[in-house]
Amino acid sequence: MYRALKIEETVAKLFLWISVIVTLLSLFAIMCHILKEGIGVISWEFLTEYPEDMGRGGGIFPSIIGTLYLITVALIFAAPVGILAAIHLTEYTKKGILVNTIRFATEALAGIPSIIFGLFGFAFLVIFMGFRWSILSGGITLAIMILPTIIRTTEEAIRSVPLMYREGSLALGATKWQTVYKIVIPAALPGIVTGIILGIGRSVGETAAVLLTAGSSLNLPTSIMDPARSLSIHLFTLASEGISFKNAYGTATVLIILIMIINFTANFLMKKMTARTHSY
Amino acid sequence: MKRFQEKSIEKILLLSAVTAIFIVLLIFVFIFVEGFPVIKKYGLTHFITGKFWHPNDSAFGLLPMIIGSIYVTIGSLILGVPLGIGCAIFLAEMAPKKLVLVIRPAIELLAGIPSVVYGFYGLVVLVPLIREIFGGRGFSVLAGSIVLAIMILPTIINISEDSIRAVPREFKEGSFALGATHWQTIKYVMLPTARSGIITAVVLGMGRAIGETMAIILVTGNVAVAPTSILEPVRTLTANIAIEMGYAAGDHSSALFATGIVLFVFIMILNSLAVFVPKKVGD
Numbered sequence: 001m002y003r004a005l006k007i008e009e010t011v012a013k014l015f016l017w018i019s020v021i022v023t024l025l026s027l028f029a030i031m032c033h034i035l036k037e038g039i040g041v042i043s044w045e046f047l048t049e050y051p052e053d054m055g056r057g058g059g060i061f062p063s064i065i066g067t068l069y070l071i072t073v074a075l076i077f078a079a080p081v082g083i084l085a086a087i088h089l090t091e092y093t094k095k096g097i098l099v100n101t102i103r104f105a106t107e108a109l110a111g112i113p114s115i116i117f118g119l120f121g122f123a124f125l126v127i128f129m130g131f132r133w134s135i136l137s138g139g140i141t142l143a144i145m146i147l148p149t150i151i152r153t154t155e156e157a158i159r160s161v162p163l164m165y166r167e168g169s170l171a172l173g174a175t176k177w178q179t180v181y182k183i184v185i186p187a188a189l190p191g192i193v194t195g196i197i198l199g200i201g202r203s204v205g206e207t208a209a210v211l212l213t214a215g216s217s218l219n220l221p222t223s224i225m226d227p228a229r230s231l232s233i234h235l236f237t238l239a240s241e242g243i244s245f246k247n248a249y250g251t252a253t254v255l256i257i258l259i260m261i262i263n264f265t266a267n268f269l270m271k272k273m274t275a276r277t278h279s280y
Numbered sequence: 281m282k283r284f285q286e287k288s289i290e291k292i293l294l295l296s297a298v299t300a301i302f303i304v305l306l307i308f309v310f311i312f313v314e315g316f317p318v319i320k321k322y323g324l325t326h327f328i329t330g331k332f333w334h335p336n337d338s339a340f341g342l343l344p345m346i347i348g349s350i351y352v353t354i355g356s357l358i359l360g361v362p363l364g365i366g367c368a369i370f371l372a373e374m375a376p377k378k379l380v381l382v383i384r385p386a387i388e389l390l391a392g393i394p395s396v397v398y399g400f401y402g403l404v405v406l407v408p409l410i411r412e413i414f415g416g417r418g419f420s421v422l423a424g425s426i427v428l429a430i431m432i433l434p435t436i437i438n439i440s441e442d443s444i445r446a447v448p449r450e451f452k453e454g455s456f457a458l459g460a461t462h463w464q465t466i467k468y469v470m471l472p473t474a475r476s477g478i479i480t481a482v483v484l485g486m487g488r489a490i491g492e493t494m495a496i497i498l499v500t501g502n503v504a505v506a507p508t509s510i511l512e513p514v515r516t517l518t519a520n521i522a523i524e525m526g527y528a529a530g531d532h533s534s535a536l537f538a539t540g541i542v543l544f545v546f547i548m549i550l551n552s553l554a555v556f557v558p559k560k561v562g563d
Contacts, residue, residue, distance in 0.1 A: 009463040016374060019366025020383065023437075026430050027390050030401045084296035092293055105300040111484070111551050112307065112544075113491025115518045119540045120307045122525065123314050144303055151300070175282060177289045205394030208493035208522050232396045236494055239400045252397050259392040267385065 031256065038253030046250055051218055055234065056244045060251055062220040066135070066228030069221055070214060071203045073139025074146060079196055081143075082150030089151070090158040091180050110148035117145050118212035126213055133227040138214025142206060146199035153198060157191020157273065158184060190273040194266045201262040204255065207232040231255055311544060315537030327538055333504040335524070335532040342542055344506040348421075348514040349546070351507060352496065353489045355425025356432055360489075361482055363429070364436030368481075371437070372444040373466060391434035399495030402427040407499055414511050419501030421510040427495050432485035439484060443477020444470055487550050490543070493518040517543045 049059030085102070093099050121141035131137040161184050169179040185192070207230075215227030216237060229237070231251055238248040319327055322340060330341020367387075371380060402423055411418030447470050455465040471478070493516075501513025502523060515523075521536050521543075528536055 005461060005464070009461050012463045012467070013374070016366050016370040019363045020370045020375075022363055023367050023390070023433055024383065024386055026433075027386055029405075030393070030398070030430075031389075033405060034397065034401060081296045081299050084293050085299065088293035088297035092290060098298075101301055102297050105304045108304050108551065109300055111487050111547060113487075113493070113518060113547060115491065115493045115521050116307065116311065116540055116544055116547075119314075119521060119525070119537060120310050123310045123537070124306065128310070144307075147300060147303070175286055177286050201392050205392070205396070207394065207396045208518070211494075211522065212525055232394050232494075235394075235400060236396045236498070239396075239403055239498055245404065248400060252400055255394050255397055259394065260389065263385070263388050263392050267388070 034252045038249035041250030063231045063234040067230045069135045074142035077143035086151045086154035114208045118209035121213035133215030135224040138210045141213045142203045150195045153195025154192045157188035161187040190269045194269045197266045315541045318534035340535040345517045345520045347506040349516040352424040356428035356489045360429035360432045367437045368440035395495040399498035402499035416511040419513045423499040428489045436481045436485045439481035440478045443474040447473045
């Protein structure tokens with residue numbers, strides 16, 4: 001009996017170790033393979049030149065610009081709305097049906113697959129609003145997709161601001177909004193920025209929704225009404241149509257490096273945030 | 281003046297907060313308005329049970345894609361759930377602190393890597409590998425399941441780990457005090473207590489798997505015929521939309537919105553399952 005227990009214990013722990021190792025190895029294998037094949041492709045020319053021959057040659061400059069454009073538009077819409085919504089949910093809210101509905105809607109938004117956002121963006125922004133395939137359509141679609149992330153992270157950041165900050169401010173005669181604006185928001189800023197950075201990360205990686213709303217033009221966009229091809233879409237097109245695996249590796253490497261920078265920054269800010277909260 | 285300012289700010293905040301509700305309604309309305317007429321025209325059964333997707337001949341059977349989505353999702357769960365829960369238990373219960381500091385950023389990176397990069401990796405490594413080992417074309421349910429399994433791991437790990445960590449210390453101490461081993465405690469005390477969180481994790485992972493598009497397109501071959509083995513190509517509901525939306529027009533375009541409705545309903549059913557899972561044992 002005891003022996004059987006001992007064996008079960010060993011087997012179980014072995015399984016736990018194996019699952020961690022398999023997970024880490026999968027990540028490691030993917031990273032190594034792509035970076036190994038892709039790092040040699042990246043050069044100053046690759047980053048700053050226009051693609052030639054559908055992407056077989058040349059660089060990815062328009063896609064980099066397109067991606068930046070899309071992120072900017074997405075943040076212009078999502079950041080203010082998300083942050084204000086989070087302030088409402090944390091500082092002004094009274095529990096009730098409305099708050100529950102808002103929460104349900106936010107969760108639903110987080111759970112909707114990206115292709116549905118793409119369909120919606122296509123029907124509403126591209127066709128109905130007449131924005132066509134453009135950075136504006138793609139950016140607004142992305143904004144909707146990153147809204148839940150920004151709301152949730154900002155809410156957490158605001159909740160972690162100690163109550164006594166607010167009490168001190170109110171005791172000095174500040175109004176509620178003055179307290180929120182001058183005390184709570186600055187204190188929660190690292191957390192709020194983290195949310196925005198995570199939103200950027202999601203925008204960079206998003207493909208399906210952007211494909212249906214921003215088009216996949218290889219030209220350099222010059223205004224937000226121009227279509228654009230983001231880095232993810234460029235990678236997808238190169239790979240799915242078998243245009244150039246070499247440049248696909250290069251683009252994938254750029255994407256992975258971008259995500260690593262984004263994650264690192266978010267982690268750094270998060271650490272700063274928790275360090276401060278715990279010191280009080 | 282100040283009072284007026286405070287009041288108007290409150291209005292603006294409220295407006296921002298209800299934006300999410302507004303958007304969800306808008307999405308719902310637009311997808312249904314675009315997709316519903318074609319469902320009405322051909323009949324719901326035509327879509328749900330039709331075996332043939334030939335948009336040019338007005339045959340819009342989604343059954344192969346529904347089956348396809350279910351296959352790759354189940355496949356990804358079979359591979360991803362044990363791994364994910366295993367990792368979660370390890371992180372919450374066994375991992376030395378230093379190891380956690382390595383594993384956690386790795387999982388965050390796993391969550392952050394764009395799905396299309398996973399798809400690309402699947403295309404250049406997994407598909408040829410499967411072709412070599414098992415024969416066939418390589419583009420298959422299996423390839424899709426493996427890629428999806430890796431992609432849903434972070435979701436499953438993070439949420440399961442949180443719920444395992446949330447188990448009260450006393451439960452664990454009580455179990456140890458009764459002479460249970462560590463594994464017995466995990467198996468009979470921790471996991472049953474954390475059950476609802478783990479189920480939520482699996483449901484959310486499932487949602488992510490069903491909704492995934494670009495990675496799946498790159499590795500599954502996208503043939504609109506229901507597969508009979510895991511080595512055959514398959515097309516999912518999401519892939520169906522993404523592949524054909526670029527050039528579809530008329531009823532064909534509407535049928536893709538109808539595909540979106542079917543997907544939407546799937547996801548909604550899943551999400552509501554997650555809501556109805558009881559929060560805690562004995563609560």
